[in-house]
Amino acid sequence: MDDQDLSPGQRQKSSAILAATRTHFATRGFEPTKLSEVARDAGVAVGTIYLRYSSKAELLAELLAELLAGVEAAFYDAVGTGDIGATPFPERFALIASAVLETARAQPDLPALMALSAFAAPATATPKLAMIGVMEQQLREGIKTGALRPDVDAKLVAHMAHGMVESAMREIMANPTRAPQEIVQHSADAYARWLLAS
Amino acid sequence: MDDQDLSPGQRQKSSAILAATRTHFATRGFEPTKLSEVARDAGVAVGTIYLRYSSKAELLAELLAELLAGVEAAFYDAVGTGDIGATPFPERFALIASAVLETARAQPDLPALMALSAFAAPATATPKLAMIGVMEQQLREGIKTGALRPDVDAKLVAHMAHGMVESAMREIMANPTRAPQEIVQHSADAYARWLLAS
Amino acid sequence: MDDQDLSPGQRQKSSAILAATRTHFATRGFEPTKLSEVARDAGVAVGTIYLRYSSKAELLAELLAELLAGVEAAFYDAVGTGDIGATPFPERFALIASAVLETARAQPDLPALMALSAFAAPATATPKLAMIGVMEQQLREGIKTGALRPDVDAKLVAHMAHGMVESAMREIMANPTRAPQEIVQHSADAYARWLLAS
Amino acid sequence: MDDQDLSPGQRQKSSAILAATRTHFATRGFEPTKLSEVARDAGVAVGTIYLRYSSKAELLAELLAELLAGVEAAFYDAVGTGDIGATPFPERFALIASAVLETARAQPDLPALMALSAFAAPATATPKLAMIGVMEQQLREGIKTGALRPDVDAKLVAHMAHGMVESAMREIMANPTRAPQEIVQHSADAYARWLLAS
DNA sequence: AATGAATGAGAGTTCATTCAT
DNA sequence: GATGAATGAACTCTCATTCAT
Numbered sequence: 092m093d094d095q096d097l098s099p100g101q102r103q104k105s106s107a108i109l110a111a112t113r114t115h116f117a118t119r120g121f122e123p124t125k126l127s128e129v130a131r132d133a134g135v136a137v138g139t140i141y142l143r144y145s146s147k148a149e150l151l152a153e154l155l156a157e158l159l160a161g162v163e164a165a166f167y168d169a170v171g172t173g174d175i176g177a178t179p180f181p182e183r184f185a186l187i188a189s190a191v192l193e194t195a196r197a198q199p200d201l202p203a204l205m206a207l208s209a210f211a212a213p214a215t216a217t218p219k220l221a222m223i224g225v226m227e228q229q230l231r232e233g234i235k236t237g238a239l240r241p242d243v244d245a246k247l248v249a250h251m252a253h254g255m256v257e258s259a260m261r262e263i264m265a266n267p268t269r270a271p272q273e274i275v276q277h278s279a280d281a282y283a284r285w286l287l288a289s
Numbered sequence: 290m291d292d293q294d295l296s297p298g299q300r301q302k303s304s305a306i307l308a309a310t311r312t313h314f315a316t317r318g319f320e321p322t323k324l325s326e327v328a329r330d331a332g333v334a335v336g337t338i339y340l341r342y343s344s345k346a347e348l349l350a351e352l353l354a355e356l357l358a359g360v361e362a363a364f365y366d367a368v369g370t371g372d373i374g375a376t377p378f379p380e381r382f383a384l385i386a387s388a389v390l391e392t393a394r395a396q397p398d399l400p401a402l403m404a405l406s407a408f409a410a411p412a413t414a415t416p417k418l419a420m421i422g423v424m425e426q427q428l429r430e431g432i433k434t435g436a437l438r439p440d441v442d443a444k445l446v447a448h449m450a451h452g453m454v455e456s457a458m459r460e461i462m463a464n465p466t467r468a469p470q471e472i473v474q475h476s477a478d479a480y481a482r483w484l485l486a487s
Numbered sequence: 488m489d490d491q492d493l494s495p496g497q498r499q500k501s502s503a504i505l506a507a508t509r510t511h512f513a514t515r516g517f518e519p520t521k522l523s524e525v526a527r528d529a530g531v532a533v534g535t536i537y538l539r540y541s542s543k544a545e546l547l548a549e550l551l552a553e554l555l556a557g558v559e560a561a562f563y564d565a566v567g568t569g570d571i572g573a574t575p576f577p578e579r580f581a582l583i584a585s586a587v588l589e590t591a592r593a594q595p596d597l598p599a600l601m602a603l604s605a606f607a608a609p610a611t612a613t614p615k616l617a618m619i620g621v622m623e624q625q626l627r628e629g630i631k632t633g634a635l636r637p638d639v640d641a642k643l644v645a646h647m648a649h650g651m652v653e654s655a656m657r658e659i660m661a662n663p664t665r666a667p668q669e670i671v672q673h674s675a676d677a678y679a680r681w682l683l684a685s
Numbered sequence: 686m687d688d689q690d691l692s693p694g695q696r697q698k699s700s701a702i703l704a705a706t707r708t709h710f711a712t713r714g715f716e717p718t719k720l721s722e723v724a725r726d727a728g729v730a731v732g733t734i735y736l737r738y739s740s741k742a743e744l745l746a747e748l749l750a751e752l753l754a755g756v757e758a759a760f761y762d763a764v765g766t767g768d769i770g771a772t773p774f775p776e777r778f779a780l781i782a783s784a785v786l787e788t789a790r791a792q793p794d795l796p797a798l799m800a801l802s803a804f805a806a807p808a809t810a811t812p813k814l815a816m817i818g819v820m821e822q823q824l825r826e827g828i829k830t831g832a833l834r835p836d837v838d839a840k841l842v843a844h845m846a847h848g849m850v851e852s853a854m855r856e857i858m859a860n861p862t863r864a865p866q867e868i869v870q871h872s873a874d875a876y877a878r879w880l881l882a883s
Numbered sequence: 884a885a886t887g888a889a890t891g892a893g894a895g896t897t898c899a900t901t902c903a904t
Numbered sequence: 905g906a907t908g909a910a911t912g913a914a915c916t917c918t919c920a921t922t923c924a925t
Contacts, residue, residue, distance in 0.1 A: 101888080122320030126916065136890045141917065206404065247467075247475055250460040251453040258452020259445055269445075277445055281483045299905085324899065325908095334907040336901080345899065497909080518716030522895065532911045534897080543895070602800065643863075643871055646856040647849040654848020655841055665841075673841055681875045695884085720920065721887095730886040732922080741920065890922075901911075 107133040108140055112154055117200035121151065121210040152211040155204065162198055163221040169193045170225065180238040180287065185279035187229060191222055191256045192274055199264060202257075223253050230286070239286050252282060305331040306338055310352055315398035319349065319408040350409040353402065360396060364420050367391045373427075378436040378485060383477035385427060389420055389454045390472055397462070400455075421451050428484070437484050450480060503529040504536055508550055513596035517547065517606040548607040554600060562590045562618050571625075576634040576683065581675035583625060587618055587652045588670055595660060598653075619649050626682070635682050648678060701727040702734055706748055711794035715745065715804040746805040749798065756792060760816050763787045769823075774832040774881060779873035781823060785816055785850045786868055793858065796851075817847050824880070833880050846876060 097105065111133035115124040126147060130137045144150040169190035175183060195201070227249035233239035259274045295303070309330035313322040324345060328335045342348040367388035373381060393399065425447035431437035457472045493501065507529035511520040522543060526533045540546040565586035571579060591597070623645035629635035655670045691699070705726035709718040720741060724731045738744040763784035769777060789795065821843035827833035853868045 098888095104889090120318070120320070122318070122915095125914085127914095130891095137916090138890055138918080139888080142888070145917095147916070243475065243478075244471065247457055247460060247471060250456045251475065251479065254452040254454075254456020254459075255449040256452075258448045258455070261452075262445060262448040273442065273445060277441065277449065280441075281449065281479075285479045285482045296905095302906095323897090328908090335899085336907055337905085339900070340905070494909095500910090516714070516716070518714070518894095521893090523893095526912095533895090534911055535909080537896070538909065639871065639874075640867065643853055643856060643867060646852045647871065647875065650848040650850075650852020650855075651845040652848075654844045654851070657848075658841060658844040669838065669841060673837065673845065676837075677845065677875075677879045680879045692884095698885095719918090724887090731920090732886055733884080735921070736884070886923105886925080888922105888924095890920100892918105892920100894918075895916095897913105897915080899911100899913100901909105902907100903909095904907080 104133070104135055104139065105143055108135060108143065108150075109154055109157065112150055113158075113200065113204070116151060116154065116207055117203045120203075121147075121207045126150075146212070148210060148212045151207060155208055155211055158198070158201065158204060159221075162194060162201065165197055166190055166194045166222050166225065175229075180233055181279070181283045183229065183233075184282035184286075185275055187226060188256055188278035188282065189275045191226075191253065192260065192271060192278075194222060195257060195260050196271065223249050226252055233286070238288055240288050243286065248286070252278075255281065302331070302333055302337065303341055306333060306341065306348075307352055307355065310348055311356075311398065311402070314349060314352065314405055315401045318401075319345075319405045324348075344410070346408060346410040349405060353406055353409055356396070356399065356402060360392060360399065360420075363395055364388055364392045364423060368423065378431055379477070379481045381427065381431075382480035382484075383473055385424060386454055386476035386480065387473045389424075389451065390458065390469060390476075392420060393455065393458050394469065421447050424450055431484070436486055438486050441484065446484070450476075453479065500529070500531055500535065501539055504531060504539065504546075505550055505553065508546055509554075509596065509600070512547060512550065512603055513599045516599075517543075517603045522546075542608070544606060544608045547603060551600065551604055551607055554594070554597065558590060558594055558597065558618075561593055562586055562621065565589045566621065576629055577675070577679045579625065579629075580678035580682075581671055583622060584652055584674035584678065585671045587622075587649065588656065588667060588674075590618060591653065591656050592667065619645050622648055629682070634684055636684050639682065644682070648674075651677065698727070698729055698733065699737055702729060702737065702744075703748055703751065706744055707752075707794065707798070710745060710748065710801055711797045714797075715741075715801045720744075740806070742804060742806040745801060749802055749805055752792070752795065752798060756788060756795065756816070759791055760784055760788045760819060764819065774827055775873075775877045777823065777827075778876035778880075779869060781820060782850055782872035782876065783869045785820075785847065786854065786865060786872075788816060789851065789854050790865065817843050820846055827880070832882055834882050837880065842880070846872075849875065 108129070111129045112124075114132070115129050124147075126137055126140060130140055133140075140150065144153055170186065175186055178186060227245050230239060230243075230245040230248055230252075234241050234243075234245065256274060256278050259277065263269045263271055263274060306327065309327045310322075312330070313327050322345075324338055325335055328338055331338075338348065342351055368384060373384055376384060425443050428437060428441075428443040428446055428450075432439050432441075432443060454472060454476050457475065461467050461469055461472060504525070507525045508520075510528070511525050520543075522536060523533055526536055529536075536546065540549055566583065571582055574582060623641050626635060626639075626641040626644055626648075630637050630639075630641065652670060652674050655673065659665050659667055659670060702723065705723045706718075708726070709723050718741075720734060721731055724734055727734075734744065738747055764780060769780055772780060821839050824833060824837075824839040824842055824846075828835050828837075828839060850868060850872050853871065857863045857865055857868060
């Protein structure tokens, strides 16, 4: 469970296990995932999994924890690249929409995996996705500075704005002829008309 | 499998089976659902389930098919109450948002159940939710009549608009102090600013 | 778990399971006993065992409970046949020794099985074997009536007297050329010389 | 496997392994004993056990062999302290009973360990406990010299006499308020009345 | 010689499915 | 048609044993 004190070979095996687990959990779900197949795909023996994770549920918990940390980092990375604080609002929407999109694209199996959190070992409660929190904060700032309409519920709008991109994302994934940029454009446009103060 | 040739008692048993199945699948998922418990809750013997459905997967397929038909009907009912065709556009958005909301509220287990479609017998491919189709059609009509902006992708927008309400819906469900009408107001407002032609 | 409400066929299967279990537990012990082999020897499927006993430990508990009831009955039967209360003491010893011997002979796997009680489901604590209690009571009566020496500890002597027969029994079992009556004779003789008052 | 050619450090490790093994086998039994725990308690790695003993069964065999040698020595030590050959018979019984008692007290885990011999590597057949052999020999000598009754089967009596002490021993162990000397007194007294020639 | 991570066969247990009643 | 006892394949998890370090 601790990444401390592991040889490179061990760390690599842990990664392989987590990677194989991720694929199986995301595509099949918790119960249908067979540890024997996970082990085979990870190139280790079943017992090796149990050297690191004490049960299937703990394996999921570990995976979710790692995932969440990654998502948070990825989202801040994506948002950060635009130096968002200094960007005025119509453009800022495009940056946020783009960041959500990129994060979701980088982890397309995230919704499927988060849906499994009920099976995880107790410790890992489903955490609120970081992205929605950031959106809400951006909205509040925009409202305070007068750039955005004051007559909306920031939290609810954050959820709605996120759901918008997520849903569009799903349509894009299912329909490979579409360009992902369409989402950014449509979303930024929607945000601007919907939320700008003027 | 055929609703033909069934006595009232038999039809009633089929209903009880599907109802119990629905509860179990929605709250536990596919694999964790035990047919023995479904049978007990339906007040029949396990074997009786197999007289009507040839496997657990087929039982799910049957349930999903019935569900979809119901959702479609419910959505048209909800939209229809406003005589939507005659309603001008800013108000029409509120009607649609309200219909989506009502339909979702009436079938809160729908997302959980639809998520199981991968387990269903092959025949039942995941069907497009009827609501999104209706939205798209409404948008196309609005665009054609000049009420709505022509520079948007109707299909993508339908998905985004639906995702918006769905996501808000989830926030409402998790936060019981909020009033569902907030969603209708916020959504209709967002749709109007985002999509109206002017 | 309840013998009530079982068809003859079911009762017969339960017996077969318990019989096969007994053989395996007695000859191999708890852990080495495989339920798959028990099932095979009982002529049922593994799952059938679990219809009646919720775990391997519960199966053992059930077996021990049945065994104890049987032993107690057998011992009282054996002692009872000689109308022991009316028999004077030198002969009474022979009756008791004979009863212990018969009981032990009828259940030669008893010590091996009782030794497993630590593995049984919690409810079944190891009960004191009935035989020793009866011996002690016989000794007290003999002492009170003056037939037996008063300067011995009845309880300790009961244990010693029982250990004597049990140990001899083991030697007899291991050595098939010996006649079991030797034990009765030797034991009754030993008891008489050791314990009679005169 | 050979005690030859071992450095003091190695010999010490072997001892630690056997000691830990003994505790585990005696308190838990064969199958439930985990070599990983034995290794941990012995302060060595699992692999180190396999440098000395080729399997779990062989480890048990080795332990039993050492144990038997120890018991034999202990019994002769205990008997020998009384210069038994020269002691006349009524007293000789007390010495023997005392020796059996002492030996059993010094190795209270012996019965539990001997019971495992079925699991031991084939080579190690269950060995006759040395004490019974010595008893038998003492009885034969007593009979030959006329000190003891000639009309008893020396071997059977040896078993009975030993079972007597062993059974009393168990009662004493379970009942801590009793004094162990009671056993010696009761046993010697029983032996005398039962077996002396007069 | 010593280590302990890795292995994988095999255990107990569950539950969809069957079929005699 | 309805039942539910019976089935046995397949799951998760354990641990004696091996072997690269």
